[in-house]
Amino acid sequence: MMSRFGKWLPAMLVVAGFALLGAPRDAHAVPSLELTATITQQGQAPILFHASDNDFNPPNTVPDQNGTIGNLTIGSSTVAATIPLPGGGNFQVFASTSTSNAQGPLGPGNPSVLNSNAQSVLNNSALPVTVVLRISDNGFVVPPSPVSLSGSGSGLFTPINGNTNVTGAQAQILAWFNAANIKFAETTVVQNSGVIAAPAGSFQFGYSDNGPLVGPFTYGSTGHSETLGLNFTLPANTQLLGRQDAVLDFGVVPEPGSLALVITGLGTLGLGTWQRRRRARA
Numbered sequence: 001m002m003s004r005f006g007k008w009l010p011a012m013l014v015v016a017g018f019a020l021l022g023a024p025r026d027a028h029a030v031p032s033l034e035l036t037a038t039i040t041q042q043g044q045a046p047i048l049f050h051a052s053d054n055d056f057n058p059p060n061t062v063p064d065q066n067g068t069i070g071n072l073t074i075g076s077s078t079v080a081a082t083i084p085l086p087g088g089g090n091f092q093v094f095a096s097t098s099t100s101n102a103q104g105p106l107g108p109g110n111p112s113v114l115n116s117n118a119q120s121v122l123n124n125s126a127l128p129v130t131v132v133l134r135i136s137d138n139g140f141v142v143p144p145s146p147v148s149l150s151g152s153g154s155g156l157f158t159p160i161n162g163n164t165n166v167t168g169a170q171a172q173i174l175a176w177f178n179a180a181n182i183k184f185a186e187t188t189v190v191q192n193s194g195v196i197a198a199p200a201g202s203f204q205f206g207y208s209d210n211g212p213l214v215g216p217f218t219y220g221s222t223g224h225s226e227t228l229g230l231n232f233t234l235p236a237n238t239q240l241l242g243r244q245d246a247v248l249d250f251g252v253v254p255e256p257g258s259l260a261l262v263i264t265g266l267g268t269l270g271l272g273t274w275q276r277r278r279r280a281r282a
Helices: 004-022 256-281
Strands: 032-040 047-052 070-076 079-083 090-101 111-124 129-140 148-157 170-178 188-192 203-215 224-234 238-252
Touching: 032 090, 047 070, 047 090, 079 111, 079 256, 111 129, 111 224, 148 170, 148 188, 148 224, 170 238, 188 203, 224 238
Parallel strands: none
Antiparallel strands: 032 047, 032 129, 070 090, 079 090, 090 111, 111 238, 129 224, 148 203, 148 238, 170 188, 170 224
16 A cells, blocks of 8 residues: 555655746856957947857857856967957957856855956957957845945056057946846946056056945845946057956945944943942942
């Protein structure tokens, strides 16, 4: 005779299966880190450059070369991702790596980080090339209290292919935060360096900014998105070396209201102690 447990086992397995399908997943169960770039050679139609984390054979995009979730790699130190330019020449990217740890929740002393860098980006053409670069991820989760943000970026413009100067090179370092968890949403500005123009010869630039406090949050575990931006112009036969761009959540900042409650509580505790001592002496 089948036991009661045996009778109910198939139904229990079905219920468990539905529970697993409906269970909340890790922020990176579906790869979400993305990179886009609009590359425009002077006088030519723009080219859209796109890569998604853990996407190895995407149509009309650049494949990720790293299988680790939260680590998006394009090109290597020796082999470039090369894009032919419509006005002649090509645009190359060597060893670009973007990383994200959107896998919260994170507490004080454990900042969430979105970072992107590239060994070199080259304009091997006789015309200037302008690039609008964006890197974004969502699902960054922090505690409800206000969070301090910080962003930074840097790079070095140098001439190549017999060129002798970088006149006309420029960069603008940007970062945004979006509490609605929408990727590529340029909402709360974390940093904006303004346009940094290069003089003749080589030129190194760098910019960092302690951005605004954001929060307190009410989104629970859904998280927020962060987006890095770099707009730059490479004159003819120029490269950008050591591109770095990062935005970080630097943990929890105590809410003024909470601090006031603590101070009030300490004052009340002290008053109660004083009154008890006074009654004891009486």
